[in-house]
Amino acid sequence: MSTSVPSTPAPSTTTAARTIEHGKRDGFASLSAGRLRADSFPMRLFTKGNAKHWDPASIDFSQDAADFAAMTDDERWQTCALAAQFMAGEESVTQDLQPFVAAMAAEGRLADEMYLTQFLYEEAKHTQAFRLWFDAVGMTGDLHEFIEHNEHYQEIFTRALPESLYALGDDPGPANQVRASVTYNHVVEGTLALTGYFAWHKICAERGILPGMQKVIKHIGDDERRHMAWGTFTCRRHVAADDTLWDVVDGRMQELMVPAMGVVTGTVDRWPDGQAPFGIDLNELAEYAMDKVGRRLGAIESARGADLRTIDSDAEPERLEDRFHAEDQRVLAAAAAS
Ligand SMILES: [Fe+2]
Ligand SMILES: [Fe+2]
Secondary structure: OOOOOOOOOOOOOOHHHOOOOOOOOOOOHHHOOOOOOOOOHHHHHHHHHHHOOOOHHHOOOHHHHHHHHOOOHHHHHHHHHHHHHHHHHHHHHHHHOHHHHHHHHHOOOHHHHHHHHHHHHHHHHHHHHHHHHHHHOOOOOOOOHHHHOOHHHHHHHHHHHHHHHHHHHHOOOHHHHHHHHHHHHHHHHHHHHHHHHHHHHHHHHHHOOOHHHHHHHHHHHHHHHHHHHHHHHHHHHHHHHOOOHHHHHHHHHHHHHHHHHHHHHHOOOOOHHHOOHHHOOHHHHHHHHHHHHHHHHHHHHOOOOOOHHHHOOOOHHHHHHHHHHHHHHHHHHHHHHO
16 A cells, blocks of 8 residues: 655745845745755854853852952952953944844845844843853942043944944945944954953963853853854855955955054053053964954955855854864963963
8 A cells, every 4th residue: 555645845936036124025034945044154153052052140250259359459450441341342242233133134134134133142141241240249330430541442332333333224235234244243353352352261261260250251252253253254245246345344454453453452551561460461462363353354355256155155254263262272271271
């Protein structure tokens, strides 16, 4: 006796023409053949992020409170300045990512839109993690004094970042996306946040202090690597589609390098002869930042003239961040052992 097997309906070829954009939709990406593929770059990041979920409220900061109380006044000031810059930066990126989510919706890229909702949620968690840390070490008063002395910080976080992101509301096209991504992913996240987190993690590991903060930074670093990979992917797909956009990548980077390095040096400007607490080494920080920026830009440049279909699933931006992670792990292990 033969068994009849229901046949899978053939994918409709008419769905590709449907509009997915909010407010204008006459179709759904998830219902359309091939519009929400698990192997696409943003869906892979989304899956990875779900598997790496963490909860800031589960981290124990009691030893951090004891370590903080035992610091000298200068060390406490430097610690608060770093943590306050990170926390205000996380709040800024939480708020300023929203136009990019809408830009992905306008382009009908549901997978990117889904990934960016996770990305946004992670930025909100990063903000929460720092707030919990400040509360745990007893710094519950106003903290603006720790960022207001740094004019470059103000320039990046109150002007360059929001202006380039909110420009997507007027025109979500490729050139504005590239400017927004270079500003957000490659300057704020790649140059400032990841460099700062790495340096701070290394100092804490070397001294064996602030174990709760070390956990926070490890989790944030993991999240930020996916964020960076998405930024590299987004610039790659635009540069592959239109070679003139490489000049937009390069030009925006040049515009922001001076204020970005100013943010880094501004943190230690107050100390005579550059003798910052914890032996923070500015040259080491700058070298770390420039090495990573150069290699990420190289990954974007390598997309010039590439086939767009391969860019959509090419794992190179993830591999690059994994290589950076492996390099950082080796340095941190050596710092903890020293
Ligand atoms: Fe973040
Ligand atoms: Fe981020």
